[in-house]
Amino acid sequence: MDTDPLFSISGKTAIVTGASSGLGVTFAQSLAERGANVVLAARRKEKLSDLIKAMNSRGLSTTYVGCDVTKSNDVANLFEETASKYGRVDVLVNNAGYIAEAGTVPEKITDDMFEQTVQVNLIGLWYCCREAGKRMLSDGKGGSIINLSSVAGLNGMRGMPTAYQASKGAVVTLTQNLAASWADRGVRVNAIAPGWFPSEMTSAWVNKSNFLDHISANSPMGRIGKPEELIGTLILLASEASSFINGQTISVDGGVSSSTGLPFFTEEMFNYMERAVPKEMAKRIKPN
Numbered sequence: 172m173d174t175d176p177l178f179s180i181s182g183k184t185a186i187v188t189g190a191s192s193g194l195g196v197t198f199a200q201s202l203a204e205r206g207a208n209v210v211l212a213a214r215r216k217e218k219l220s221d222l223i224k225a226m227n228s229r230g231l232s233t234t235y236v237g238c239d240v241t242k243s244n245d246v247a248n249l250f251e252e253t254a255s256k257y258g259r260v261d262v263l264v265n266n267a268g269y270i271a272e273a274g275t276v277p278e279k280i281t282d283d284m285f286e287q288t289v290q291v292n293l294i295g296l297w298y299c300c301r302e303a304g305k306r307m308l309s310d311g312k313g314g315s316i317i318n319l320s321s322v323a324g325l326n327g328m329r330g331m332p333t334a335y336q337a338s339k340g341a342v343v344t345l346t347q348n349l350a351a352s353w354a355d356r357g358v359r360v361n362a363i364a365p366g367w368f369p370s371e372m373t374s375a376w377v378n379k380s381n382f383l384d385h386i387s388a389n390s391p392m393g394r395i396g397k398p399e400e401l402i403g404t405l406i407l408l409a410s411e412a413s414s415f416i417n418g419q420t421i422s423v424d425g426g427v428s429s430s431t432g433l434p435f436f437t438e439e440m441f442n443y444m445e446r447a448v449p450k451e452m453a454k455r456i457k458p459n
Contacts, residue, residue: 178410181206184257185409186249188240188299189267191218194319194368197398198264198405203231205406207262210253212238240267240295250302259310262409263303265296265318270335277333285334292338297345300360304353313357317408318346320362320420322428339364343420350418359417361408366424367395392425 185202189195190211203209203226211219211233219235226233234256238249253260269291272284300316307314323331324339342362350360367386387394404421407413422428 175412177412178406179206180262180406180409182208183261183409184208184210184253184259185262185264186210186212186253186260186299186303187264187266188212188238188295190235191215191222194365194398194401195264195266196222197401198266199233200226200231201399201402201405202262202264202409203233206232207409208232208257209234210249210257211235212240212249213267214239240299241290243298246295246298246302249299250306254306259312260303260306261312261314263299263314263316264405264409265299265316267295268292268319270332272332272334275332280333288332288334289338292335293341293345296342300345300349304349304358307358308353308356311357313359315409315413316349316358316360317405318342318360318362320346320364322364322366322422322424325364325420325422325428346420347418354417359408359413361413361416361418362420363401363404363408364420364422364424364428365396365401366390366422366427368398368401369395390425390427391430394425396423396425 180202183206185207187195187199187202187209190199191213192215195211195213199209199211199222209226209232211222212235213219214237216235216237219237223233223235236249236252238245240246250260269288271287272280275284296318300318303314303316307316320342321335321339323336324341324343328336343364346360346362349358353360367390383395401423404423408416408421
């Protein structure tokens with residue numbers, strides 16, 4: 172694929188967490204298609220194996236490592252295996268995410284719901300940032316860390332899962348802290364804040380016409396995003412085109428967060444979410 176040299180990532184090595192489905196697959200494929208060596212990381216090894224076979228059959232340079240980002244030993248092993256195969260890590264895409272309390276009002280969220288969401292979205296992300304930072308700093312060559320936040324983390328919103336929103340807001344501040352701490356040693360840390368996009372995590376809602384209509388009506392562009400519309404921002408932050416961009420959270424949301432804020436969830440939409448959420452996910456418990 173011909174690329175403007177400014178945006179080239181050819182020969183770089185990138186790790187993508189949460190890469191077994193959804194946006195993680197889009198990110199991994201887009202990096203590999205542009206010449207990067209890409210390590211896909213996730214808990215579901217069987218899905219990763221199938222993805223790697225498909226990508227490698229196209230001549231892409233990819234491999235996978237089973238990794239639960241909530242376990243620091245797994246994260247350390249991920250980076251060790253990557254360094255052993257490719258020499259170093261140039262780019263980290265912290266994509267792994269989770270929602271345990273979808274559709275649940277705050278006062279009914281259990282300890283486990285809150286802790287599970289924060290464990291993946293914030294603590295697991297921190298483990299990956301820490302390991303990437305140590306390695307990028309140690310050889311003096313720097314690198315780029317790209318965290319996945321969300322427009323849900325930019326302000327408060329009635330009806331948005333509480334732990335999810337809190338954890339994604341914390342990602343924004345963590346990104347700023349690490350960017351300020353590591354910038355003078357060549358490590359840039361930025362975040363992408365997607366709006367509504369179809370993914371495995373959101374499929375229970377965005378694939379339903381009523382919910383989709385509600386979200387689209389509150390978007391200045393009148394629709395949700397397409398996964399490929401995140402690729403431009405990803406490549407910008409992974410390449411030297413963003414060499415002086417640091418500590419920023421870039422919203423890719425069709426203008427939702429820059430207009431009237433996130434869409435207000437009506438009682439009807441609360442009820443719809445409750446019906447749409449799969450049984451294995453937390454359900455909303457109405458207040459007494």
